[in-house]
Amino acid sequence: MERSFEQYFRQNRLPHLWCPGCGNGIATKAIVQAIEKKGLDRDKTIIVSGIGCSSRASGYMDFDTLHTAHGRAIPFATGIKLANPELNVVVITGDGDCTAIGGNHFIHGCRRNVDLTVVLFNNNIYGMTGGQASPMTPTGKKATTAPYGAVDPTFDACKLAEAAGATYVARSTAYHVQHLTDMIANGFDNKGFSFIEAMVQCPTAYGRKNKMSDPVELMKWMRDNAVMKAAWDKLPEDKKVGDKFPIGLLYQDTEVDYATAYEHVIEVAGGAGK
Amino acid sequence: MSKARLMQGNEACAEGALAAGVRFFGGYPITPSTEIAEGMAKMLPKVGGKFVQMEDEIASMGVVLGASLAGKKALTASSGPGISLKQELIGYAAAAEIPVVIVNVQRVGPSTGQPTAPSQGDVMQARWGTHGDHPMIALSPWSVREAFDTAVMAVNYSERFRTPVILLMDEIVGHLREKVELPEASELEIYPRRQPSKTRAEGYQPYAPAEDLVPNVADFGNGYHIHVTGLIHDETGFPVGNPKVTREAIDRLHKKIAIAQDEITHVEEYCMEDAEYAVVAFGGTARTAYEAVLEARKKGIKVGMVRLITIWPFADKAIKALAAKVKGILVTELNYGQIVNEVERAAAGQCPVELCAKYDMTIFEPEEILEGIENLAGGNK
């Protein structure tokens, strides 16, 4: 039976360009299934991406889609949302795109609480350019620009989003597909800046450099190290060690979103209805 | 009752953009352009538009492109250092054919330079600031009223040609206060954004050019499911990695402006009927140059002035014709010498081209330009 999610893909653009075993395809499917689950109007849903492996996703998705410049997806998405608040705006970005070159846009997008749903495909590496270290490459892991292991400490993008003012912050993985889909779908319900970190495997650039070139190994690592938020909270500190990390809804708040707040400005200025 | 108002160039620019239908502004504070952002912050919500102050100049450029894609006429304003940062996405706007107007109120550079001092040092940056081959439209007003008029023109051209347009002001005009009477809305010709003429079912292609080589790209949210990218793309909007498509795409970007060049390229002539010499000037500098021309006339030198309103595309035809007519051209500009090279190129050796340049924070004194005219005319007066 043909799957209903297929209608959200530009069939003539498939198969996609990602490497065999790449997790980006899984995360992309999770997004369209979340869109389907929440019944978002396809004609009123805009997919905005930056540059990098993750950001090629927009080209495969049958919506109005915008493949912007490196790191700039959130400013473009902000413009779209503020210009036409009835649109659902989904941002697809990567760890380099979002937290390095787009880092400032990311924190200010969170701060403004613009009603966007930002899904970060975290593959821990710059894949498109051949495997350079990103701000989310774990310290000590290898990359072409970190041949002796990454020196830099690593960003926790979820903590960053929370601290900067995002009102919905969640994490899941390409192994936990249904959970990932739910995390994204629930993000759509939040009227404000929703951030979902989707951990995805990169067997080609990250895995090969770090003795995990089999995508299955990388997915098993996700399975074995991800801890559901509720269990994570009960875990004693001495058990939160090694590669363990929490997944699930990590933070939620209710604050007025930017477009709604600006409606008030328009009202005060006397421009309502114009 | 006179409708005359005392107004600053930057304010008039904001009023012009608003009158042309701009309903979105994204910006970042920078001297000497900040009054444009401040004006927009105050005026836009009054007409149901939106203003957003972004975290940096790059984001300011991104947010206006997003708003434009979603159907709003959009403006951003900055000065040299900010314009340098915006270049990445000015190139994106050229490649993806997104209408947008960028105001550059020029100050002295390079780098942080002299933030409050006037300059015309960004004319080449306006043309070549971003990477790759693409045409550019840039306009430069010389008065407060013309700041309004060129703002309207800039918005119209950006929409009509689906291209970024740079409104190349300078600190002289930006901070100049003059008594102006602005036109009524009914007196303005506003170019409405073209909409797709076909449905998806009829085979609509977002980047298929119309007769004027400009595509009718659908605004987001209208059900066309278009793809917009900064990668070289074909008529479908999707990236294509082949030489033919690449060549055709870059050709069309240039041709859509080239075929309309006569219509876009505005120059104005002053005292040129019997002129044997000409001063070429633009922006705030043209005000001083005009006074110098009048002084020179009093001294019996048959000199006139050609003022470039459109800086890019360059007025090749007008300058070529001018060089054929006069015995010499003096180019005055507040920089080390930029437009002079274009004038020399267009003049193609038909007459001598001299430069009267200044780049020391101060504006020209009429005497300085007069001296240039006298030197040019030499013993021939």
Place this chain on the structure above:
Amino acid sequence: MNSEITLKLPRCKGCGICVAFCPKQVLGLSELGKVVILKADDCIACGQCELRCPDYAIFVDKKVAK
């Protein structure tokens, strides 16, 4: 056979994720590096393969009794 497995082979890149996560070892990879069904009868239609296929190349349906 309780299930029906559909393959969209042009999409398959042979990553082996479906093979590895199948609890019944129903699937394998061909010499050409594409998914093959080795033991169709053993399939319990759990859908683990479809769930994690990054290329949308494999689909499993429970057979409806006719």
